[in-house]
Amino acid sequence: MVRKLSRRVYLTVMLIFLYAPILTLVVLSFNASKSRAKWGGFTLKWYKQLFSNEETLNALYTTLLIAFLSALIAVILGTLASIAMNSMKKKPRALLMAITNIPMLNADIVTGISLMLLFIFVNVVFRTRIRLGFTTVLLAHITFNIPYVILSVMPKLRQINKNTYEAALDLGASPIYAFYKVILPEIFPGILSGFLLAFTMSLDDFTITYFTTGPGIETLSTQIYTEVRKGIQPEIYALSTLMFAAVLLLLVFVNRKSAVKEKE
Amino acid sequence: MANKLVDLQNISKAYGDNVILDDLNLYIKENEFLTLLGPSGCGKTTTLRIIGGFETPDSGKVIFEGKDISKLPPNERQLNTVFQKYALFTHMTIAENIAFGLKIKNKSRQYIKDKIEYALKLVNLKGFENRSVDSLSGGQQQRIAIARAIVNEPKLLLLDEPLGALDLKLRQDMQYELIRLKNELGITFIYVTHDQEEALTMSDTIVVMNQGYIQQIGSPEDIYNEPQNAFVADFIGESNIIDGIFVQDEVVEICGKKFACVDKGFGNNTPVDVVIRPEDIDLVDPKEGTITGIVKSLLFKGVHYEMEVEANGRDWLVHSTDLSPVGAMVGIKVDPYDIQIMKKPESEDEEAVVNDEQ
Numbered sequence: 373m374v375r376k377l378s379r380r381v382y383l384t385v386m387l388i389f390l391y392a393p394i395l396t397l398v399v400l401s402f403n404a405s406k407s408r409a410k411w412g413g414f415t416l417k418w419y420k421q422l423f424s425n426e427e428t429l430n431a432l433y434t435t436l437l438i439a440f441l442s443a444l445i446a447v448i449l450g451t452l453a454s455i456a457m458n459s460m461k462k463k464p465r466a467l468l469m470a471i472t473n474i475p476m477l478n479a480d481i482v483t484g485i486s487l488m489l490l491f492i493f494v495n496v497v498f499r500t501r502i503r504l505g506f507t508t509v510l511l512a513h514i515t516f517n518i519p520y521v522i523l524s525v526m527p528k529l530r531q532i533n534k535n536t537y538e539a540a541l542d543l544g545a546s547p548i549y550a551f552y553k554v555i556l557p558e559i560f561p562g563i564l565s566g567f568l569l570a571f572t573m574s575l576d577d578f579t580i581t582y583f584t585t586g587p588g589i590e591t592l593s594t595q596i597y598t599e600v601r602k603g604i605q606p607e608i609y610a611l612s613t614l615m616f617a618a619v620l621l622l623l624v625f626v627n628r629k630s631a632v633k634e635k636e
Numbered sequence: 637m638a639n640k641l642v643d644l645q646n647i648s649k650a651y652g653d654n655v656i657l658d659d660l661n662l663y664i665k666e667n668e669f670l671t672l673l674g675p676s677g678c679g680k681t682t683t684l685r686i687i688g689g690f691e692t693p694d695s696g697k698v699i700f701e702g703k704d705i706s707k708l709p710p711n712e713r714q715l716n717t718v719f720q721k722y723a724l725f726t727h728m729t730i731a732e733n734i735a736f737g738l739k740i741k742n743k744s745r746q747y748i749k750d751k752i753e754y755a756l757k758l759v760n761l762k763g764f765e766n767r768s769v770d771s772l773s774g775g776q777q778q779r780i781a782i783a784r785a786i787v788n789e790p791k792l793l794l795l796d797e798p799l800g801a802l803d804l805k806l807r808q809d810m811q812y813e814l815i816r817l818k819n820e821l822g823i824t825f826i827y828v829t830h831d832q833e834e835a836l837t838m839s840d841t842i843v844v845m846n847q848g849y850i851q852q853i854g855s856p857e858d859i860y861n862e863p864q865n866a867f868v869a870d871f872i873g874e875s876n877i878i879d880g881i882f883v884q885d886e887v888v889e890i891c892g893k894k895f896a897c898v899d900k901g902f903g904n905n906t907p908v909d910v911v912i913r914p915e916d917i918d919l920v921d922p923k924e925g926t927i928t929g930i931v932k933s934l935l936f937k938g939v940h941y942e943m944e945v946e947a948n949g950r951d952w953l954v955h956s957t958d959l960s961p962v963g964a965m966v967g968i969k970v971d972p973y974d975i976q977i978m979k980k981p982e983s984e985d986e987e988a989v990v991n992d993e994q
Binding site for chain 1: 688689690709710711716717719720721722723724725726727736737740741781784785788
């Protein structure tokens with residue numbers, strides 16, 4: 373009895389620690405009073421203000437566009453890379469896997485600064501005029517998303533019996549037909565979770581975006597950062613709450629999908 | 637029977653320095669059940685994969701129905717393969733798996749439906765159309781893999797150790813099943829296995845391979861009763877391989893005693909290898925035996941007893957349904973036609989082949 377109770381208490385304390393900050397944020401986003409110390413009644417006015425703020429809406433649009441495009445391109449490149457790596461011999465494959473894993477462990481600030489330096493360096497050496505902005509942010513996001521795609525596609529590829537592709541050829545399928553009909557359906561769950569993972573990673577990235585973006589291009593995270601410097605507006609609470617809710621929904625969706633798959 | 641369906645001419649294949657096949661020549665007749673038999677790494681699977689088009693030989697030609705198909709990709713060859721680990725498409729139903737090849741050939745819906753029904757009936761899995769692959773046992777999955785291959789009506793079916801992953805009882809059932817299928821369909825089978833019993837049970841012709849070379853080609857009876865060298869004798873069943881001297885026609889000397897045999901023409905007083913199968917040795921009263929020995933060990937094997945008899949300085953492996961207790965004095969007697977004489981290996985290469993196996 374005591375054991376059961378202490379278990380419950382422990383779990384509750386854990387959850388409070390984990391979610392108290394976010395809960396505070398959510399509560400304050402509905403607080404009519406501007407003060408953080410006083411409850412002035414329930415309101416949606418911060419949300420209304422948020423959606424009438426053109427800068428914020430622009431930032432939201434940019435964020436979603438970059439998240440979608442970078443996830444899409446990373447999925448294509450990452451899947452192709454995984455297929456190539458899967459057909460390699462053991463040693464080069466292990467080496468390449470290690471190389472692709474490093475960017476994930478690398479500190480964001482290092483990745484951000486080095487990408488910025490690279491873009492400037494390319495401009496100087498090749499006399500190009502790539503301006504820091506949408507393109508560079510997109511390129512940066514594709515770069516850090518590819519390893520996540522490889523990480524989720526690779527295990528699916530390794531699971532496939534190596535004779536499966538040969539069996540399709542044996543039954544008369546051309547290599548392309550065999551890929552679309554046999555390999556792609558088998559690895560699709562991996563591709564989908566890779567896409568969603570990349571999408572969320574891109575959605576909440578601040579550091580790398582901050583270093584690779586230029587004037588006029590703001591994503592939600594850089595926008596919030598700029599606003600915060602001017603003093604925190606309750607609007608930001610509303611925006612942060614929405615971002616949290618979006619990521620939460622995405623996560624629930626991914627988990628449910630894999631749970632259903634497992635049941636089958 | 638006489639037509640050559642497949643003709644392999646001077647096939648060589650190496651991975652880097654590792655020579656898998658060296659100048660292999662082999663033909664398969666129409667409607668034959670041919671088995672490639674050998675230990676792992678002997679080149680049997682590579683041979684099969686070259687016929688299937690999954691490997692390209694470094695040199696040599698693959699002739700199929702008189703045409704050179706060496707350069708043809710697998711999807712353009714008129715043959716089908718059954719893989720060791722089934723290789724079914726797990727995201728498709730059983731029916732979709734079987735229909736895969738037919739859909740590519742743009743067959744009509746009704747034709748495909750009829751074919752699926754026919755194929756499932758043939759492999760004794762009627763009514764399994766809408767089941768998922770994961771719900772089937774290993775034996776059932778292998779039957780589906782066979783059904784998926786034969787609906788395409790290939791002239792030739794390649795089977796790569798298809799029963800390797802199944803348990804003993806199921807394997808024996810599937811052996812009968814495969815023989816029945818082959819007879820019903822009239823397709824030529826090329827079967828790869830390392831299981832000598834499987835090869836002896838099912839084949840019309842057995843090709844014994846070792847280290848990229850063909851050791852012997854023949855009917856199961858030929859291979860078992862008249863192995864051409866010590867490797868074949870040792871690999872196919874158990875045997876006593878003994879150094880002997882061919883004294884003259886129909887007389888061979890083993891362990892200092894003369895035995896009557898039926899072989900001729902090895903040259904007088906020539907060293908030879910003598911093969912005697914354990915079940916061909918008769919244990920008799922010491923007075924009646926050609927040589928005498930003492931029973932060293934005794935094992936009950938179900939059908940027979942396995943005994944080791946020490947006689948004239950070597951151990952003789954004996955299989956018999958009659959028991960001789962450990963320590964008993966026995967006489968060893970062998971009928972002349974049960975003694976198989978083989979030439980000693982001529983080159984060091986052949987010698988090495990034999991030694992590596994021991």
